[in-house]
Amino acid sequence: MGLDLVGWLQGLKDPPYTVLSHGEDLDGIFSASLVHLAFLGQVEMKFMAPDESKISSKSYDITLDLPPTKGGTLILIDHHDSNGELLARAKKHIFDPKAPSTAELVFKGLVDECDPRIEAAVRFTSEVDRGVMDEKTALFTSLVRRIFRMRRERLAKLSLELLKNPPRTGEDLMSVPTISSEWNLSKKEMEPVMLWAGKLGRLDLKNTVLIIDVRGFPGYSTPYILYKTKDSADVLITLTEGKNGCIRSSIRSKDDSLISAIEIARRFGGGGHRNAAGMLINESDLERLQRFIVERGMRVYVAKIGSSI
Numbered sequence: 185m186g187l188d189l190v191g192w193l194q195g196l197k198d199p200p201y202t203v204l205s206h207g208e209d210l211d212g213i214f215s216a217s218l219v220h221l222a223f224l225g226q227v228e229m230k231f232m233a234p235d236e237s238k239i240s241s242k243s244y245d246i247t248l249d250l251p252p253t254k255g256g257t258l259i260l261i262d263h264h265d266s267n268g269e270l271l272a273r274a275k276k277h278i279f280d281p282k283a284p285s286t287a288e289l290v291f292k293g294l295v296d297e298c299d300p301r302i303e304a305a306v307r308f309t310s311e312v313d314r315g316v317m318d319e320k321t322a323l324f325t326s327l328v329r330r331i332f333r334m335r336r337e338r339l340a341k342l343s344l345e346l347l348k349n350p351p352r353t354g355e356d357l358m359s360v361p362t363i364s365s366e367w368n369l370s371k372k373e374m375e376p377v378m379l380w381a382g383k384l385g386r387l388d389l390k391n392t393v394l395i396i397d398v399r400g401f402p403g404y405s406t407p408y409i410l411y412k413t414k415d416s417a418d419v420l421i422t423l424t425e426g427k428n429g430c431i432r433s434s435i436r437s438k439d440d441s442l443i444s445a446i447e448i449a450r451r452f453g454g455g456g457h458r459n460a461a462g463m464l465i466n467e468s469d470l471e472r473l474q475r476f477i478v479e480r481g482m483r484v485y486v487a488k489i490g491s492s493i
């Protein structure tokens with residue numbers, strides 16, 4: 185079935201095929217790797233964040249793990265429930281909100297190969313995208329974000345490195361050349377954040393939403409902070425500086441918490457998955473956010489990065 189899609193695109197136009205993927209996590213990067221494999225390298229990769237692609241007027245042949253652009257796409261492959269309303273922007277799509285990762289959809293849909301190392305890396309990517317990860321994988325995700333912010337053109341190189349050494353562990357992810365050199369560049373600014381996140385992670389807050397204010401520190405550290413604090417409260421919300429004075433916020437919830445991540449995100453115009461979502465808010469929304477949480481019967485604990493815990 186999927187090979188039909190490859191043939192369909194090849195019949196429609198000549199290579200190289202333009203690929204737009206999510207540049208902020210393993211799923212986006214490795215999905216791009218798999219498309220590179222499916223089209224035998226005849227691709228040009230670009231990376232964006234969801235809030236960028238949603239409003240971009242450019243068009244792409246293949247869009248992965250993102251809301252399709254206003255300019256449209258020939259093929260969309262994605263698993264984000266909240267992008268379902270934008271399917272009309274794609275000529276053809278493989279869209280399944282139940283899929284554990286976009287990488288799995290790309291693998292099943294486009295890749296005509298049974299290299300067990302690739303298959304294992306797809307399974308690993310699905311686990312990571314569900315939020316099951318170790319400390320090194322969380323650090324990798326933070327470093328991917330740093331690259332995305334500072335030199336995103338290098339992500340294409342990273343996606344090829346991952347294809348050469350299909351990752352199965354956080355250790356594998358940290359050892360690819362682009363990532364280990366980024367770690368050397370960022371160690372000094374990351375280490376204080378890591379220490380603080382470790383202390384925050386030892387809190388044990390019941391029925392509480394922990395709001396972690398990371399503003400003033402590098403926003404790319406968020407995935408690592410979320411990992412270190414994952415057991416400290418039912419819901420975690422991070423605040424980092426966004427563009428034009430906006431606040432970028434990531435939300436994580438536990439299955440049995442009173443409020444889910446997606447409920448909070450939707451309430452403030454964001455999206456994502458049930459227990460992992462994101463939103464862009466303003467300073468003036470922070471009070472509304474806290475009120476919403478309290479009205480729904482949960483407590484709020486605000487931690488400002490660097491402050492004593």
Ligand SMILES: [Mn+2]
Pocket residue numbers: 211212249263285286313
């Ligand atoms: Mn994904």
